[in-house]
Each structure stands twice: as C-alpha cells, then as structure tokens.
Amino acid sequence: xxxxxxxxxxxxxxxxxxxxxxxxxxxxxxxxxxxxxxxxxxxxxxxxxxxxxxxxxxxxxxxxxxxxxxxxxxxxxxxxxxxxxxxxxxxxxxxxxxxxxxxxxxxxxxxxx
Amino acid sequence: xxxxxxxxxxxxxxxxxxxxxxxxxxxxxxxxxxxxxxxxxxxxxxxxxxxxxxxxxxxxxxxxxxxxxxxxxxxxxxxxxxxxxxxxxxxxxxxxxxxxxxxxxxxxxxxxxxx
Numbered sequence: 502x503x504x505x506x507x508x509x510x511x512x513x514x515x516x517x518x519x520x521x522x523x524x525x526x527x528x529x530x531x532x533x534x535x536x537x538x539x540x541x542x543x544x545x546x547x548x549x550x551x552x553x554x555x556x557x558x559x560x561x562x563x564x565x566x567x568x569x570x571x572x573x574x575x576x577x578x579x580x581x582x583x584x585x586x587x588x589x590x591x592x593x594x595x596x597x598x599x600x601x602x603x604x605x606x607x608x609x610x611x612x613x614x
Numbered sequence: 615x616x617x618x619x620x621x622x623x624x625x626x627x628x629x630x631x632x633x634x635x636x637x638x639x640x641x642x643x644x645x646x647x648x649x650x651x652x653x654x655x656x657x658x659x660x661x662x663x664x665x666x667x668x669x670x671x672x673x674x675x676x677x678x679x680x681x682x683x684x685x686x687x688x689x690x691x692x693x694x695x696x697x698x699x700x701x702x703x704x705x706x707x708x709x710x711x712x713x714x715x716x717x718x719x720x721x722x723x724x725x726x727x728x729x
Binding site: 606 | 647
C-alpha cells in the first residue's frame with residue numbers, strides 16, 4: 502500500500518533552535534518527494550523537490566535529505582524563527598502512468614519566543 | 615504574475631444543498647488539482663484535470679465532481695452536502711502534470727461550512 506507517514510505529529514521548539522522533521526514512505530514506483538509549508542488557513546507553499554538521485558537540497562534555512570534506499574526523508578530547520586510556525590507536509594509522487602501524489606498528514610510545528 | 619485564485623473565499627451551506635467552487639490556475643498552467651483539507655487533517659486528493667480531461671480521482675464519492683474549461687480554469691461541484699464536507703478546499707496548478715520537477719502552486723482555498 503502506498504503510504505507517507507510523518508513524525509512527529511506536532512512539535513514545539515524555542516526560537517533559534519534547530520529541529521528535524523521525518524517522512525517515511527512506502528510509495529512505489531517513486532518519482533520524487535516534496536516538502537511543503539502550510540500556514541494556518543492558507544494554501545501550501547513548496548519548499549523543496551527531490552528526485553531519486555538527490556540526497557540533499559537546501560532552501561535557505563530549510564534542508565531536506567532523501568535516502569531512497571531506506572525510503573526516508575527529513576526536513577531540517579536551522580535557527581528557527583517565529584514565522585516557521587506552520588504545518589510541514591511531505592508529498593511523494595508515484596510514477597507510472599498518470600503520476601499520483603500521496604500526501605503525509607503533516608507535522609505541526611510551533612516556534613515559541 | 616498572478617497566482618492561483620479561488621472563489622469564493624468562504625461559503626456557508628446547509629445539508630443537502632449543492633455547491634460550486636471555482637479555481638483559476640496560473641497563466642500557462644494546464645494541470646489543476648483539487649484537495650480537501652478537513653480541520654486538523656492532512657490534504658486529501660480529490661481530482662486532477664489536465665488539458666480539459668479528468669486524469670485521476672481520489673477516494674471520494676461521486677457527488678464530488680468537477681470539470682476543466684478550455685481556458686484551464688476549473689470547477690469543483692459537491693452535491694447533497696453533508697456535515698463532514700466542511701473543510702478547506704484547495705486548488706493547485708502546475709505547468710504540466712506533477713511529474714519530475716513540476717511544482718504545484720496552491721491557491722488560498724475556499725472554506726466551506728456545512729450546517
């Protein structure tokens with residue numbers, strides 16, 4: 502069964518600290534993996550897109566890693582800011598025929614001053 | 615460049631009614647996706663349209679339907695509304711089917727409340 506599981510479900514950190522969010526998937530065949538940031542009540546915004554051959558990709562203070570062998574991805578946030586408070590969604594694209602997007606349930610991050 | 619737009623922003627309906635939500639993709643984008651996001655839950659894929667045709671459908675009943683127009687805008691129709699249909703409905707567009715590197719751009723969503 503094609504699934505995307507994210508952990509933790511929610512996370513509270515202090516401003517300035519680092520954190521790492523996890524995404525494990527069982528999607529096959531794999532095309533690519535994306536991380537989105539969704540502020541409350543707004544549409545998700547793409548942070549990174551990673552293909553099978555990419556291990557690490559950065560977007561400012563956000564760094565995503567991908568281990569296609571173990572089917573795990575992580576999103577590391579460095580020097581967190583209050584504006585990082587949001588839901589972070591991992592999406593895996595399944596290839597073959599018409600591509601299909603499989604969404605994780607998201608990790609809700611709260612950054613406190 | 616204008617982003618994905620959706621209308622209306624908010625909507626209140628009663629059980630049994632029908633609703634139509636609208637989405638205009640980014641200019642040049644041919645693929646439009648619809649998602650449902652119930653309060654506290656993740657995004658659930660509803661429908662994907664590309665070049666005017668339905669390409670894929672999520673695990674939703676037939677009362678959820680839609681279409682894509684020649685100008686690539688799209689409508690999502692929900693018949694016989696139920697209380698559990700209350701959610702944020704998000705539309706996204708991409709330049710081509712969400713393939714190797716095409717990014718989906720999301721609209722602000724339509725908040726539907728069913729009483």
